[in-house]
Amino acid sequence: MKPDSMTHQKVMLYPLWVRIWHWCNAVIFILLLASGISLHFADPSSPLIPFAVARVIHNLSGLCLTLGFVLYVVNNGRSGNFRHYWPVFRGLVGRIMKQSDYYARGIFLGLPHPIAPTWEQKFNPLQQLTYLAIMYLLVPLVIVTGFMLWVPEWAPGQVLGMDGLWPAAVLHYLLAVALGIFFITHLYLITVGETMTSQIKKMLTGWEEISIHKENDHERR
Amino acid sequence: MTKPSVTQTTNSWPHNALLSLVLLVGALHPLALQADESATNVAEKNARCLRCHGMETLRYQELATGKMRDFHVDAHKFSQSNHGQQGCVTCHKGDFAALPHRPENTDQYHSCADCHTGEKVLQRMRLVGITAQYKKSVHVQRGVSGFDCFSCHNPHESRLEEIKTPEGNIVDRDNDVCLKCHGTRESAEEKHRIIPKAPLHLKEVRCLECHTPRPGSVIHAIEPAARAERTCEACHSRDSILLTKLYKYRLHESERRTGFINGVVLSDFYVIGMTRHPLLDALGILGMGGAFVGVMFHGIGRWLAARRRQNHET
Numbered sequence: 001m002k003p004d005s006m007t008h009q010k011v012m013l014y015p016l017w018v019r020i021w022h023w024c025n026a027v028i029f030i031l032l033l034a035s036g037i038s039l040h041f042a043d044p045s046s047p048l049i050p051f052a053v054a055r056v057i058h059n060l061s062g063l064c065l066t067l068g069f070v071l072y073v074v075n076n077g078r079s080g081n082f083r084h085y086w087p088v089f090r091g092l093v094g095r096i097m098k099q100s101d102y103y104a105r106g107i108f109l110g111l112p113h114p115i116a117p118t119w120e121q122k123f124n125p126l127q128q129l130t131y132l133a134i135m136y137l138l139v140p141l142v143i144v145t146g147f148m149l150w151v152p153e154w155a156p157g158q159v160l161g162m163d164g165l166w167p168a169a170v171l172h173y174l175l176a177v178a179l180g181i182f183f184i185t186h187l188y189l190i191t192v193g194e195t196m197t198s199q200i201k202k203m204l205t206g207w208e209e210i211s212i213h214k215e216n217d218h219e220r221r
Numbered sequence: 222m223t224k225p226s227v228t229q230t231t232n233s234w235p236h237n238a239l240l241s242l243v244l245l246v247g248a249l250h251p252l253a254l255q256a257d258e259s260a261t262n263v264a265e266k267n268a269r270c271l272r273c274h275g276m277e278t279l280r281y282q283e284l285a286t287g288k289m290r291d292f293h294v295d296a297h298k299f300s301q302s303n304h305g306q307q308g309c310v311t312c313h314k315g316d317f318a319a320l321p322h323r324p325e326n327t328d329q330y331h332s333c334a335d336c337h338t339g340e341k342v343l344q345r346m347r348l349v350g351i352t353a354q355y356k357k358s359v360h361v362q363r364g365v366s367g368f369d370c371f372s373c374h375n376p377h378e379s380r381l382e383e384i385k386t387p388e389g390n391i392v393d394r395d396n397d398v399c400l401k402c403h404g405t406r407e408s409a410e411e412k413h414r415i416i417p418k419a420p421l422h423l424k425e426v427r428c429l430e431c432h433t434p435r436p437g438s439v440i441h442a443i444e445p446a447a448r449a450e451r452t453c454e455a456c457h458s459r460d461s462i463l464l465t466k467l468y469k470y471r472l473h474e475s476e477r478r479t480g481f482i483n484g485v486v487l488s489d490f491y492v493i494g495m496t497r498h499p500l501l502d503a504l505g506i507l508g509m510g511g512a513f514v515g516v517m518f519h520g521i522g523r524w525l526a527a528r529r530r531q532n533h534e535t
Contacts, residue, residue: 041502042494044454051453051494055417103519108526149493152421162479165491170501177505181512188516192523 007211013122014206018081021072022203028068029183031061036176062146069139084122085132095125107192116211134182138175145172263308264300270309270317271296292327298378312336312376333370354441363445373398388467388489392427399428415451425490426456427467435462438469457494459483 014022038047038054049057076082098114103126106114115124123131148155148168156164193199202208271294273279280291299305310317315326337348355361360368386394400409406423413419429440431450455462459482471485479487482497 039457039493040497042454042458044452044458047454051457055453108522110527110530152490162487163490166481166487166496169491169493169496170498173501173505177508180505180509184509184512185516188520191520 008209010207010209011119012206013117013119013208013210014203015079015081016206017071017075017079019203019206021068021075024064024068028061028065029179031057032065033176033180033183035061040173059150062143062150065139066143066147069135069143072135083120085128085135087125087128087132088121092125096129099124099126103192113194117208118210122208122210130182134179138178138182142172142175142179145169145175148172263306267299267309270294271299294377302376302378302380304376304379328367330371333376351441354439358441358443359445360443372402388471388486389425391467392425395427395429396423403428426463430456430462430466433466436465438465440466454494457492459495459497461492461495463492463495 035049035054035058038049039051039058041048042051042054048054076085095115102111102114113124117123121128145168148165149172152165155168158164159167190199193202274292274294275296277293279293280289282289304312312331314329314331316323317326334348334352342348355370360372396409400406403409404412409423409428410419413423416422429443432443432446433440434442434444435450435455450462461483463486464483468485480498480500481487482499483492483495486492487496
């Protein structure tokens with residue numbers, strides 16, 4: 001892309017519904033992780049959250065996560081926000097390498113972000129693939145297995161000679177670990193914007209400065 | 222058990238015919254219950270009792286108390302039980318000649334300790350410890366009228382081999398014992414609404430798990446409802462009380478078969494907080510801990526690099 005054909009402009013990349021959903025999800029994630037850890041590692045002598053309380057928190061938060069997920073999927077499709085999640089496969093590997101190199105090396109050298117957000121693709125390729133996997137694979141699976149644990153009658157009767165709930169429980173646990181790892185790295189990556197607070201400001205206000213073609217400028221207004 | 226003895230034999234047919242007639246009449250007469258045990262075998266003698274007591278309908282409701290009195294004995298289960306070789310009158314004392322039997326005779330029977338005596342036997346059957354627990358139970362403490370071992374344990378059906386019974390069957394059997402006096406499953410579910418998913422809990426675990434003291438297998442010291450176990454972690458944790466109660470006899474199988482902590486219960490149910498896999502636990506802790514340490518080092522690295530760049534510029 002020739003630089004003289006590009007211009008920078010502040011656009012609304014995170015509409016209100018995305019921001020509300022995002023911050024609700026942040027609270028739900030914290031509640032689910034804390035209560036889930038308390039339930040899985042339940043210990044009467046040193047409970048993080050007492051089992052009876054953790055059960056209620058986990059179930060209610062799980063319901064909120066499900067409701068939020070359904071609204072998110074519907075709105076994502078209707079508003080066109082899904083375009084940010086679907087990768088442009090052409091040159092994808094190269095962009096992944098470029099972004100990985102930035103996190104492994106460039107960021108320490110103070111180099112600029114290698115892939116700037118655009119109107120079509122606001123996420124960098126690593127973000128994009130991670131969010132796609134989280135929101136369209138891991139979260140639905142954690143919801144389904146969570147409901148099986150909540151209503152054990154929905155789980156198969158027996159699997160490999162043991163109670164049919166165990167594969168659901170193991171998968172739910174592994175998904176929770178993966179989502180926990182995502183949550184920790186996601187929190188850290190808030191700090192890797194242009195400034196320490198630019199990412200969080202973006203997610204509060206919804207505005208982001210993007211590079212756009214001069215000839216398409218009118219479409220973003 | 223005494224072996225039938227032959228006291229006298231003769232080849233005279235009129236004598237034999239007369240003896241047969243006397244035995245036949247005697248066998249049909251209720252008084253035959255008190256006849257010499259050696260005259261016929263135990264099974265035949267018991268069959269006379271079971272002619273009536275084998276009928277499932279042999280029960281009535283006491284007018285004074287409203288309680289159902291059940292006099293039915295399942296002949297098949299009795300024959301398979303540990304007491305199946307005993308004669309009915311070995312344990313039931315009194316005169317059963319009159320029909321219907323006199324009320325003063327119906328409640329006269331030997332207790333467990335009347336027959337199971339001697340230090341070794343008591344030790345093997347743990348009757349001393351069980352008696353001590355039983356005396357602390359709410360049924361004894363509150364002086365429940367007519368309550369004894371047989372209120373819960375049916376001597377006509379009990380078998381030592383029941384220890385090997387699948388836990389699911391034990392739960393049903395033991396809970397049915399409680400529900401004989403304490404209402405129905407529906408009323409029990411209603412009373413236990415404090416427990417989440419009460420029907421599921423009442424189906425999968427025994428009343429005894431929560432209504433007896435913890436820790437340990439003191440399941441004969443049944444406690445009043447007010448002192449019942451109310452913390453979820455009692456079962457939903459690594460040191461679940463189920464291991465010292467319902468799964469006591471299979472504890473040794475615990476992790477060997479499945480690799481799961483407390484895997485012994487997995488054949489019946491997955492219990493959140495109780496059944497965990499040590500490898501998965503380690504993976505979770507390492508994964509999340511590793512992510513935390515990783516981003517921390519990355520952050521420190523960024524800060525140090527930024528400081529170095531700043532120093533270079535100045």
